[in-house]
Amino acid sequence: xxxxxxxxxxxxxxxxxxxxxxxxxxxxxxxxxxxxxxxxxxxxxxxxxxxxxxxxxxxxxxxxxxxxxxxxxxxxxxxxxxxxxxxxxxxxxxxxxxxxxxxxxxxxxxxxxxxxxxxxxxxxxxxxxxxxxxxxxxxxxxxxxxxxxxxxxxxxxxxxxxxxxxxxxxxxxxxxxxxxxxxxxxxxxxxxxxxxxxxxxxxxxxxxxxxxxxxxxxxxxxxxxxxxxxxxxxxxxxxxxxxxxxxxxxxxxxxx
Numbered sequence: 613x614x615x616x617x618x619x620x621x622x623x624x625x626x627x628x629x630x631x632x633x634x635x636x637x638x639x640x641x642x643x644x645x646x647x648x649x650x651x652x653x654x655x656x657x658x659x660x661x662x663x664x665x666x667x668x669x670x671x672x673x674x675x676x677x678x679x680x681x682x683x684x685x686x687x688x689x690x691x692x693x694x695x696x697x698x699x700x701x702x703x704x705x706x707x708x709x710x711x712x713x714x715x716x717x718x719x720x721x722x723x724x725x726x727x728x729x730x731x732x733x734x735x736x737x738x739x740x741x742x743x744x745x746x747x748x749x750x751x752x753x754x755x756x757x758x759x760x761x762x763x764x765x766x767x768x769x770x771x772x773x774x775x776x777x778x779x780x781x782x783x784x785x786x787x788x789x790x791x792x793x794x795x796x797x798x799x800x801x802x803x804x805x806x807x808x809x810x811x812x813x814x815x816x817x818x819x820x821x822x823x824x825x826x827x828x829x830x831x832x833x834x835x836x837x838x839x840x841x842x843x844x845x846x847x848x849x850x851x852x853x854x855x856x857x858x859x860x861x862x863x864x865x866x867x868x
Contacts, residue, residue: 665738666846667794669826670708670819671715671802673736675744682849684796688840699838701827708823712816715803723803723814731803739790739801794848797826 664676666683668691674683691699691707699707715723715731723731732740790800799805806814806822830838845853 663744664852665744665794665848667736667739667791667802668707668711669704669795669797669802669830670711670823671731671736671791671805672711673738673744673794682846682852684843684846684849685840688843697839701824701831701836704827704838705820705823708819708826709816712814712819716816721816723819725812728803728812728814732801736791738794792847794846796844796846797829 662678664678664680664682666674666676666687668674668687672687674686676683676686687707688699689695691703693703693706712723713719715727715735717727717730733742738744791802792798792800795802803814804812806819808818808821827838830843833842
């Protein structure tokens with residue numbers, strides 16, 4: 613009986629530890645020595661001064677040091693091929709397919725499970741609770757097109773929820789998982805979110821259709837163009853800006 617009670621206590625302790633929002637003491641640190649924790653505690657986009665992270669609708673991570681403009685601007689400028697200050701659907705889709713080619717390491721036109729794993733561990737490890745590539749030893753995946761060799765560890769890719777599913781559940785608190793915290797659309801794993809037939813393989817055709825659906829979700833005024841100032845702010849960006857407002861007010865939250 614005593615052994616059973618001890619085993620149950622150990623299981624509960626492990627479950628609580630897995631649900632904790634902050635990293636353990638002595639975890640990875642950024643180059644200036646501050647803890648690389650979750651948003652709001654010095655992590656990506658948090659008001660504590662940690663690195664900022666934006667994940668594009670296609671799943672590409674963009675990072676910026678604290679104090680710099682939120683990196684959605686970097687993604688937007690790169691996707692705006694004709695530099696007219698607006699994204700057309702064609703530009704949006706082309707940008708998504710460019711990143712599809714980055715994840716499709718063997719260039720066979722399909723993103724398979726090994727390539728998804730490489731994406732989650734080397735390109736955008738933050739969506740599964742890992743450190744940014746620039747914070748770890750080995751090949752860096754920082755910025756557009758960053759990546760490395762396939763690795764283990766599957767994260768929130770198992771769900772395979774597409775853009776339409778993200779829209780249906782975008783108001784749910786449980787959607788703030790994985791990339792949802794850093795993206796314009798509440799999709800925990802944008803690469804697997806394009807897996808329309810749930811076979812854990814993403815074709816170029818599926819990626820194209822997903823990009824068109826995502827564009828339609830973001831084009832709220834239906835004028836066929838996306839402008840930077842019209843895009844929603846990511847939860848991480850809101851948290852970072854909220855922290856700046858509190859700092860200006862001496863620690864008090866801004867009045868509504």
